[in-house]
Amino acid sequence: MDRATLIRTAWPEKYQADRPDPHGKVKSYQANFCAEVETRFGFAGKRVLEVGGALNRDFVLNDLQVKSWTAIQELSYWESIGRGTGDLGTIDYPSFDAADPKTLGPYQVITAPIERLPEKFYESFDLVISIAAFTFVQQVGPALDKIYRGLSPGGGFAVMAAQIWSSESGLFYHTVTDKMGRLFSSYPIAGHSNPVLPWWHLLVQPTDMYDRLCRTTDCEAAGNIVQELFYSRRINRLFAEDYAKYFATSPFQRYGKMQTNIAQQDLPNAALQKKLEARHPGRRDFNTHMILAYGQRLI
Numbered sequence: 001m002d003r004a005t006l007i008r009t010a011w012p013e014k015y016q017a018d019r020p021d022p023h024g025k026v027k028s029y030q031a032n033f034c035a036e037v038e039t040r041f042g043f044a045g046k047r048v049l050e051v052g053g054a055l056n057r058d059f060v061l062n063d064l065q066v067k068s069w070t071a072i073q074e075l076s077y078w079e080s081i082g083r084g085t086g087d088l089g090t091i092d093y094p095s096f097d098a099a100d101p102k103t104l105g106p107y108q109v110i111t112a113p114i115e116r117l118p119e120k121f122y123e124s125f126d127l128v129i130s131i132a133a134f135t136f137v138q139q140v141g142p143a144l145d146k147i148y149r150g151l152s153p154g155g156g157f158a159v160m161a162a163q164i165w166s167s168e169s170g171l172f173y174h175t176v177t178d179k180m181g182r183l184f185s186s187y188p189i190a191g192h193s194n195p196v197l198p199w200w201h202l203l204v205q206p207t208d209m210y211d212r213l214c215r216t217t218d219c220e221a222a223g224n225i226v227q228e229l230f231y232s233r234r235i236n237r238l239f240a241e242d243y244a245k246y247f248a249t250s251p252f253q254r255y256g257k258m259q260t261n262i263a264q265q266d267l268p269n270a271a272l273q274k275k276l277e278a279r280h281p282g283r284r285d286f287n288t289h290m291i292l293a294y295g296q297r298l299i
């Protein structure tokens with residue numbers, strides 16, 4: 001069996017315990033993406049930077065056989081969904097300040113945003129991967145710039161971003177409780193429901209959304225849902241076209257190689273497509289649920 005197939009199938013089965021990262025589960029979408037990255041770039045012997053996550057330590061060191069793994073995460077994301085440092089497992093460095101790329105161990109977690117990667121980390125990695133995190137990165141342009149600088153010449157970059165704001169599945173809000181004790185969330189959490197109907201986040205103005213939600217729940221909870229949905233800093237609310245532009249103007253496109261998979265496809269429902277285009281002039285793509293992009297630094 002080739003290594004990519006092993007990653008996709010046999011290896012994740014060893015990591016099914018539901019413990020905090022970096023000892024937790026290897027989820028199927030993570031394993032599938034790692035298998036794809038294995039085929040394109042290979043992991044063995046590489047210094048890898050993971051942006052927005054901390055994959056299981058044993059998986060990356062023993063199975064992917066990397067030389068070193070540096071995982072960076074933004075703590076405010078976890079705090080905003082009610083999870084703190086305890087849920088994240090070990091944090092080796094609370095910021096980039098204390099971490100020295102020359103003395104890093106084989107595996108470490110740093111809580112810091114990629115947009116702030118300092119110069120001391122430039123050209124420190126052979127491969128940068130990011131799984132299901134770019135939707136949450138606030139400054140995608142600067143993040144791509146830093147990722148390019150963090151790579152040594154020849155280094156590869158692979159990103160998978162899901163739940164794009166401009167699609168039906170792009171809304172996020174987490175645990176709003178109303179006066180009757182009902183729990184609301186856009187996440188599929190047991191015991192939670194979602195009064196925000198499909199496409200509302202793209203079709204209904206915040207003020208109208210508030211008005212509609214006040215008829216389903218109390219107005220305080222309605223206000224909290226609107227606040228979370230439209231104004232929280234947890235997600236970036238970029239449209240699929242925005243990602244395409246950021247990738248197309250990134251240093252990967254200008255000085256290296258960039259391959260993006262963001263195909264514009266009209267929705268099967270033509271009337272809905274028309275309504276969305278009217279509400280968001282200049283936008284066409286409301287049917288991208290996942291973005292895959294691969295880059296390489298050449299100089």
Ligand SMILES: C[S@@+](CC[C@H](N)C(=O)[O-])C[C@H]1O[C@@H](n2cnc3c(N)ncnc32)[C@H](O)[C@@H]1O
Nearest residue numbers: 052053072073074077113114131132133136137
């Ligand atoms: C939905 S979680 C995904 C976690 C994991 N990769 C997975 O596949 O389940 C999003 C992650 O992105 C991280 N994140 C958000 N903004 C970031 C930023 N600017 N730099 C680095 N990580 C960031 C959050 O801390 C969080 O770990």
